[in-house]
Amino acid sequence: MSDRISQFLSQRIDAGDFPSAVYLVAKKGEIVTHEALGNAVVEPELLEAKKDTIYDLASLTKPLVTGLLAALFIERKTLSLEHRVSAHLGEFDVEGKRMITVRDLLTHTSHLPAWRPFYLLTTDPLDVIAEIGRMNVEYGSDGVTYGDPNSIAMAALLERLSGNSLDKLAGDEIFGPLRLKDTCFNPSEKDKRRIAANENGNEYEKQTCMEQGFSVEGREDAFRSSLIWGEVHDGNAKFMHGVSGHAGLFSTAAEVFILARQFLARSSKILSADTCGLFSQNLTKGMNEDRSLSFQLASTPGSTAGSLMSPQSFGHLGFTGTSLWIDPVMERVFILLTNRTHNHGLPFANINSVRRRFHDLFIEEIDNI
Secondary structure: OHHHHHHHHHHHHHOOOOOEEEEEEEEOOEEEEEEEEEEEEOOOOOEEOOOOOEEEOHHHHHHHHHHHHHHHHHHOOOOOOOOEHHHOOHHHOOOOOOOOEHHHHHHOOOOOOOOOOHHHHOOOHHHHHHHHHHOOOOOOOOOOOOOHHHHHHHHHHHHHHHOOOHHHHHHHHHHOOOOOOOOEEOOOHHHHHHEOOOOEOOHHHHHHHHHOOOOOOOOHHHOOOOEOOOOOOOHHHHHOOOOOOOOOEEEOHHHHHHHHHHHOOOOOOOOOHHHHHHHOOOOOOOOOOOEOOOOEEOOOOOOOOOOOOOOOOEEEEEOOOEEEEEEOOOOEEEEEEEOOOOOOOOOOOOOHHHHHHHHHHHHHHHHOO
16 A cells, blocks of 8 residues: 555655655544654764654644643543633733633634744743733734644643643643653754754754844844754744744654544543544634644645545644644554654755545555555
């Protein structure tokens, strides 16, 4: 089955979209195929990608840690979707933000801006939530404005409710119970050669800052100039010591699969079936994007799910080139991990068409079994 897909992905590697790809597809809890292609590191040395290569998951952190923990807190009735964030984050107890709810953060309907370089706005990572509190809400949009501040604030809310840091909370509630060995924030230096490398410096974020009118003069310290390998690529997550609700998680395809199973009613060891239903429920009906709790739904026009998944399927992407889609109707999981920012000048390749084709090819194959 994997020959056709490996050939397709190898062509994209040869075309320069990304230097490596590890993919895993499962059906009804069983892995159908799991393969590795290309080189996880091209410079300063060639290191071949393997099935157990560890990737910087980037924004997959949002559902796999922040969203999963939020769902757990909702199930325990520590939180509800309609819970006001300002009840626990005093930084939100200001004009324009008092009405923001947990639902708003988890569905990206808070009207907070999509992104800000917090490492240029403050010198103290502990002030990031205060900076979000000072951000202007941008009402007048269609409803969904996908962005990092939502997940950063949601993680801060979870930390204050639990009294634990996000990495400690994730370890106690997710990584430990699931016996995950390769999933973590801030991976150990000893595992560096197992990790797929990313961008050589933070040139992409530097250019984005300048395009948005932020002064970068004299702030070279904020943008790494060396190869980003073994540490988080995202600048804000790096500023926050590698632990944030929007980015920072590292893992392998096999352990992403274990995490993915926690969102499915028949296989979750963490959540009840009713709670799992929140991940395929459209919580933003009538808006510009169909979103469930922490995920985009396949019913969103132009989603990377492709054309053959059930409309209730839910998924998420990571900037570094990672993606996860889950079809709860057919009980299928699709994982594609790449490092598109490595050994590639700007602009990075837009691989959304690759993701769609990857999903469609596999579904065509699976349906013929």
